[in-house]
Amino acid sequence: MTDLPAGVERRAFEGSERLATRGEPHYGEPTDGEWRAWNPDRSKLGAMLELGMDTGLAGGESVLYLGAASGTTASHVADFAGPTYGVEFAARPVRDLLDAAEPRGNLFPLLKDARKPETYAHVVEPVDAIVQDVATRGQAKVATANAEFLREDGRLLLAIKARSEDVTRDPADVFDDALDELESTYEVLERRRLAPHHDDHLGVVATPR
């Protein structure tokens, strides 16, 4: 099993070993002192770490988080990472994202469309990692459009949701198409289904070509 990033640990909560980060609780997760449990069933990145994928995250890096939603995962990322830019386009979840960002000086909420990177390029610096979890069509396209933010040796940590692309197609075919599209911009280092934590999701680790 690969190393967890600094700031992420496996700790015992109510008798079972679970991933945890240190920070203000955000969504009613169990806590133990300043540690709070990171639920892999509610977080694609949490599932990738839980399943032992090599994310290349060491802790303290700069992160562009696409699809931050209400900040469930983004809050954990901000707990162990450096500057974390959280992009989310839907207004309602951003309300909750604001609550997560309030006590976290390194989490910057951006009410922006991840398909239009030029609308936040004047704010976001080049980053060590892009975490992407957007539930829209064209997920590979979003990843390639945002590749410009990623440093040469950076990592794209992508969760592809098959049902967002096409509910009627076989997920395996959807994943193949998405990976083909990614290949033009990224070199895929690792891929893995996120079951049992998330059905019909593929976790991908990639680096810029």
Added chain:
Amino acid sequence: MTEHDGWFAGLDPGDTESAAERVRDGSADGAADWPALAVDDGFADDEAEYYERLHEATMAAARAGVHERERADDKQLIHAVRAMDDCERTANELAERVAEWAGTRFDDAGTGVEYARELADREAEPADPSEARLLALAERTAALADEADELRSYVEETTPSVAPNLAAMAGPVLAARLISLSGGLDSLAKQPSSTVQVLGAEDALFAHLRGSAPSPKHGVIFTHEYVRGTRPDERGSAARALAGKLTIAARVDHYSGDRKPELDAELDERIATIRGTDGDGSGAGDGESDEDGGSAAAAGGDGQ
């Protein structure tokens, strides 16, 4: 001095408002090492200070953006609730026509939208051209009633995100009606509670102002269990108490957007006092408006 598109270019470090506007409206062709550039520009002494200012600016920008977006949502809600009423009313009118027509052809003819649905579902071939027209009309009526139901679900889903407190207290449909009657959540938040109390009873209110009628005690809020379920001689007090809390809920929704469950508790307590606490069992309602039947229309002009 600055030759880049960074959000802080040429900004006064203390001017959070302009900074937030830049974050929202600005753009750049590509990312750059903004923290270093900001220090070079003298916008911040070091990176730590830069990130502090960036945090402030992005928080303010996101907050303003959310408010604006959700305010726009209230306009969509107004169209939806008005369309829902139009569809319901029109479906009812057409159902009457269908019933009257069907009465001339079928012995078992019923009434209302339900009968129109039943007729629309008949598989049998129409006996003649006029029956074909009747069945087609029944189909349209049923489709219109379906659309009214869809619109109602949309309203029920959307209102809690536009006005969480108002929706919880009034029920989503009544909350949407109040927003619709005052023209938007922003204008509802600015109304005195005496106006909210009689929204939807304008005819009665103007009759009163002309001097020809007593003042109306309630408008659409009559559909709320707390008014309807209170005995008639106390309804005025109940309507006043309800309108007061609804007004506060609308203001919280408009200006802060946070959910405050204590508001509901305060109202529950006040209504219990008005009703004489442990007195009658009629007030067992859950504090939401009862929306079935045509009670909204009935409440419209209550001037007594």
